[in-house]
Amino acid sequence: MSAARSSILRIVDVPPGAADRLACRLPFRASGPFLLASSVIAAAYGSSFILPEYMEILGLEREVAGFIISSGMVATIVCCCLAGRLAQRIGIMPTMAAASVVMALAMAAFAAAVLDARLAYADGMLVGVGWSVLFILSPLQIIRHLRPTARIQHLTILSGAQMAGLGLAAPLGHFLTEYTGSMAIMYALFAIACVIATICIGVAQHAMLNVPSVPMPHIEVTLAKTIALLRHATVRPILMIAVAACIFSGLSTYQSAYAASRHLNPDLFFLVFTVTSVALRFSVAHMLDRVPIDQLALTLFFATGASLALFIVNPGDDLLYILAAAIFAAGYGLSYSTLNGIGVNLAGEHGLSVPVTSQIFTLAYFLGLFGFPVLGGQIVAEFGPNAMLLTLLGATVLNGVLATALRPKATGSL
Numbered sequence: 219m220s221a222a223r224s225s226i227l228r229i230v231d232v233p234p235g236a237a238d239r240l241a242c243r244l245p246f247r248a249s250g251p252f253l254l255a256s257s258v259i260a261a262a263y264g265s266s267f268i269l270p271e272y273m274e275i276l277g278l279e280r281e282v283a284g285f286i287i288s289s290g291m292v293a294t295i296v297c298c299c300l301a302g303r304l305a306q307r308i309g310i311m312p313t314m315a316a317a318s319v320v321m322a323l324a325m326a327a328f329a330a331a332v333l334d335a336r337l338a339y340a341d342g343m344l345v346g347v348g349w350s351v352l353f354i355l356s357p358l359q360i361i362r363h364l365r366p367t368a369r370i371q372h373l374t375i376l377s378g379a380q381m382a383g384l385g386l387a388a389p390l391g392h393f394l395t396e397y398t399g400s401m402a403i404m405y406a407l408f409a410i411a412c413v414i415a416t417i418c419i420g421v422a423q424h425a426m427l428n429v430p431s432v433p434m435p436h437i438e439v440t441l442a443k444t445i446a447l448l449r450h451a452t453v454r455p456i457l458m459i460a461v462a463a464c465i466f467s468g469l470s471t472y473q474s475a476y477a478a479s480r481h482l483n484p485d486l487f488f489l490v491f492t493v494t495s496v497a498l499r500f501s502v503a504h505m506l507d508r509v510p511i512d513q514l515a516l517t518l519f520f521a522t523g524a525s526l527a528l529f530i531v532n533p534g535d536d537l538l539y540i541l542a543a544a545i546f547a548a549g550y551g552l553s554y555s556t557l558n559g560i561g562v563n564l565a566g567e568h569g570l571s572v573p574v575t576s577q578i579f580t581l582a583y584f585l586g587l588f589g590f591p592v593l594g595g596q597i598v599a600e601f602g603p604n605a606m607l608l609t610l611l612g613a614t615v616l617n618g619v620l621a622t623a624l625r626p627k628a629t630g631s632l
Contacts, residue, residue: 244363244372248425251418255318256356256376257383258415262321262408263349264387265328266342272328272401276335286342291588293346298581299439301351302573306438310359311423314352315416321348322412325405332402348412353380354580358573361562363429370511370559377555378499385492443574450568452575455561456582458515458617462553463586465522465610468594469529469546476603480534490543495551502552511563514556515621521549523614530607554583 244252266286273282305313324344331338360372394404447453469476470488477484525546532538558579565575597606 243368244360244429245425248422248429249372249375250422251425252356252359252422253376253379255314255415255418255422256352257379258411258418259318259321259349259352260380260383261387261390262325262383262412263345264384265325265391265405265408266345267388268391268401269328272331272405273338275401276331276338278335278338282338286338291346293343294350294584295581295588297347297350298354298577298584301354302577303438304351305355305358310355310362311419311426314355314359315419315423317348317351317355318412318416318419320344321352322409322416324348325409325412329402329406329409332400350584354577357558357576357580359426361572361576363426366559366563366566369562370555373555373558374499374502374552378496381492381499381551382496385488385496439574439577443571444578446570447565447575447578450564450570452561452564452568452570454620454623455557455564456575456579458620459554459557459561459579460582460586461613461617461620462522462550462557463583464590465526465613466550467587467590468606468610469526471591472594472598472603472606475598476529476607477539479603480532480539482534482536482539486536486539487543490540491547491551494544494547498548498551499555511556511560512621515553515560516618518549518553518556519614519618519621521545522553523549523611523618525549526607526611526614530604530611 243249269286273279301313304316308316321344324341327337327341327344331341356376357373360376361369364372391401391404391408394407395401398404398407447456470491473484473487476482477487525542528538528542528545532542558576561575561579562572565572594606594609597609
């Protein structure tokens with residue numbers, strides 16, 4: 219094990235004597251239902267991607283879907299700040315189960331919108347509440363049971379399950395709509411799936427009772443804890459994930475504009491990105507703990523930058539388009555879990571709250587994800603897709619510089 223890796227992954231964020239009791243992996247009876255529930259809820263959230271089509275069926279304008287989704291974004295940001303407070307009082311898994319029920323209600327309300335279209339306006343808020351609470355708390359349930367050296371592997375598998383749900387949501391929704399003849403029935407089936415996901419969370423919670431864990435008595439996010447995080451090295455991975463989220467949201471949101479400028483099919487990008495990122499997350503997760511973590515982060519950012527360069531120079535070649543999408547999936551697709559692992563382990567090194575770090579990390583991700591499209595849209599409108607890609611490439615270079623700044627800390631004084 220390299221000095222960098224051994225330093226950055228020392229088990230110091232658990233009570234004395236508890237480290238040896240923590241697991242290197244979760245048993246399948248616990249992880250299986252947990253990952254299934256995560257994938258189902260992600261798919262339910264991903265069903266919002268086909269909401270514009272549903273609005274047209276209901277006799278509304280497609281733009282209504284944008285208003286509904288935007289309201290969900292507001293709820294997402296708010297719940298990122300409040301999820302820990304609720305989990306502090308009733309527990310992480312019960313809070314996740316409640317969020318799953320909220321998601322089931324959202325899907326049921328979408329289904330009922332065929333009777334009264336006004337119901338759809340409230341659904342965006344419910345989707346934002348359900349998805350954000352599950353997304354921000356699910357890593358904590360993983361972190362509290364595992365040794366720091368095993369976290370990146372299992373966080374990568376978790377993100378793979380979520381990405382599979384998100385990526386398959388639209389094609390699965392279209393298949394169910396075609397099979398049943400009704401998009402309302404499709405949403406009703408998603409509601410039933412969310413109820414099943416709630417049961418899976420309960421099963422996973424019961425199975426995890428027998429898995430050693432460390433207590434997380436201070437989950438609630440406060441201003442003082444946030445300021446403390448931003449004063450230490452933990453600010454670097456938090457900033458890096460915000461920048462990475464900007465890169466992803468910019469490339470995905472304006473992929474249609476880019477593809478149109480090259481006479482390409484944007485669906486090809488999303489298909490290749492989803493398949494590649496899911497396959498990589500499940501296939502290489504077990505190897506990530508063998509790589510020095512600072513070198514891994516740099517490699518991922520280098521791959522992201524290389525893919526953006528390929529997008530820029532591509533004159534309209536399908537094969538080059540596929541290659542760029544695949545490399546981007548490899549670079550960005552593994553960044554979230556890697557940076558999350560760096561963040562929580564750095565928090566442990568400095569005696570800071572690990573669960574609060576994970577939540578602030580996710581909040582930074584959502585801020586980048588939802589915030590950049592406004593700026594990206596202005597860049598595309600004024601200067602075209604290439605200018606936006608150059609901006610994203612510059613952001614990738616910034617992340618590379620930040621990742622390089624981790625190295626002196628990792629080898630010495632971290």
